[in-house]
Amino acid sequence: MAEKPRKRKRDRKPPNIVVDWLAYAALRLALLIMYRFSVDTNLRFGKYLGSLMWKHYDRGRRRALDNLRASYPEKDEQWLIETGQRSFQQIGMLVIDILFTPRLVNRKNWCDYSKYKNLEHAKWLMQGERGLLMVAFHYGNFEIMGYLMGVFGFDVYSIARPIDNRFINKYLYGIRERAGQKMLDKKGAAAKLDDLIAGGSTLCFVADQDAGKKGIFVDFFGRRASTYKSIALVAMQHNLPIGVVGCRRVGDRFFFEIEVIRLIMPQEWADKDDPMRWITQEYVKATEDFIRQDPTQYWWLHRRWKTLPKRERKAKK
Numbered sequence: 001m002a003e004k005p006r007k008r009k010r011d012r013k014p015p016n017i018v019v020d021w022l023a024y025a026a027l028r029l030a031l032l033i034m035y036r037f038s039v040d041t042n043l044r045f046g047k048y049l050g051s052l053m054w055k056h057y058d059r060g061r062r063r064a065l066d067n068l069r070a071s072y073p074e075k076d077e078q079w080l081i082e083t084g085q086r087s088f089q090q091i092g093m094l095v096i097d098i099l100f101t102p103r104l105v106n107r108k109n110w111c112d113y114s115k116y117k118n119l120e121h122a123k124w125l126m127q128g129e130r131g132l133l134m135v136a137f138h139y140g141n142f143e144i145m146g147y148l149m150g151v152f153g154f155d156v157y158s159i160a161r162p163i164d165n166r167f168i169n170k171y172l173y174g175i176r177e178r179a180g181q182k183m184l185d186k187k188g189a190a191a192k193l194d195d196l197i198a199g200g201s202t203l204c205f206v207a208d209q210d211a212g213k214k215g216i217f218v219d220f221f222g223r224r225a226s227t228y229k230s231i232a233l234v235a236m237q238h239n240l241p242i243g244v245v246g247c248r249r250v251g252d253r254f255f256f257e258i259e260v261i262r263l264i265m266p267q268e269w270a271d272k273d274d275p276m277r278w279i280t281q282e283y284v285k286a287t288e289d290f291i292r293q294d295p296t297q298y299w300w301l302h303r304r305w306k307t308l309p310k311r312e313r314k315a316k317k
Contacts, residue, residue, distance in 0.1 A: 015164065024167035031099060039104060039254045042096045047252060050092030054085045057301075064088070064300035071221035072295070086296035090140070090249065097141045097254065102175045104254065105144075107151050114148065117259040122243045125263075126154045129200040133235055133242045137208035137287045138299035140247040141256050146204050148258070150181030157196055158204040161186045190230075197238050207231055208287060210306040217309045218281040220288055226307040232279035239266045242279065244286040248297060262286035 034042055054061055064084040072080065105113055125132045126149070134156075136142045146158040158176075162185050163169040173183045184192065184203075196203060207228065215226035235242050244262040249255070264282055269275040291298045308316065 015166065020165045020167055023165055024171065027168060027171075034096075034099065035103065039096065039100045042100065043093050043252055043254065046092035046094075046096040047089045048092070049095075050089035051085065053092065054088040057088075060088075060301040063303065067300045067302075067304065068295075070223060070305075083296050084300055087298060087300045090297050091299065091301075093249070093252065094141055094143065098143050098172070100254065101144055101147055102179060105148065105151065107153075110148060110151060113254055114144070114256045114258055117257065119258070119260055121263055122245075122260045125241060125243070126156075126202045131197045131200050131238065131240050132202045133231060133240050134202055134204040135207045135231060135242055135244045135283050135287075136204065137206060137246070137291075138302060139287075139291060140249050140297045142206060142247055144256060145245055145247050145258060146181050147176055147179055149202070149204075150176065150179045153180060155182075155199070155201045156180075156204060157182045157184045157201055159184045159186055159189050160206070193234060197234075197240065203234075205231055207283070208302070208304060210303055212307050213310075215307065216277060216280050218277065218284050220284050220304065223305050224309045224312075225284070225305050226309075227280050227284060229276060229280070231283070232276040235264075235266070235279060236269070236275055241265050242283060244283045244290075246287070246290040248294060259290070261290050 061084065064087065065080055068075070068080045068084055072083075075083075122132065122134075134145075136145060146156060149156040158181060160183060163172065176183060193203070209228070211226040211228040213226070214229075216229050216232075217224040218227050219225075220227075231242065234240065242264040243260050244264070246259050246261050248257045248259075250257060262283065264279060268282075269278050272278040
């Protein structure tokens, strides 16, 4: 019997420079209007936009509820709906955070907008010559952590996928880099890692995306989630500690609690039978513990469990 041809992935459309520039111009015009109002007023607007997204983005709402049901099977439907809607509101407020951070936060007033927990050991590591891997996840205002480390003068590189719109991407990267944060495009970053690590730089990753069939499957909220191997491999190759960090919004304000949830030191995995799996499970478990303290600030619309383990894929077929 002939094998069915595989469906080809949709080709990404080439960028339209005119459309991209118009979108950038619209953003700058919107910012001129937004900056005439306080950050609190804008946060209320962002929260409203998040509620609209919850109401009208049907596919995202269904995905978020499915993820919540699987992660919290003991909770009733009303709790699931309220938690999902609140997580969408947090995404709307995060957009406001990103746009207002460079206007509000500097080295003299950072304590007006943030407080810290369990930071001392990680700070000592960042000030040394050894280097450190920082692992964050899509929770609260995960964007502000790299910005603040740049403001404090740490040698920090945030590894991220650039925005498709080149004009908006250049504008946002420029804002971050003026504060001292260094941006490294995800594509091609591997070729530069050795030199950065040798120089004692801190490398920051957002590490809770689905890693596809080539990822390593570890437990996350009771289900197997495909997770990138790269963080564990880099840590093992260079004998680097891993700091797991989270940033939680306080109320609906522009104020955040930043915590080093877990420091994973090289000596901890030295005697493990499968150190890569152990490291990956350890930092994923740390993120889950942090999320459980307040699940309303996690991005439940993420396709975190998109890829099934091989055995489950075969059973599904």
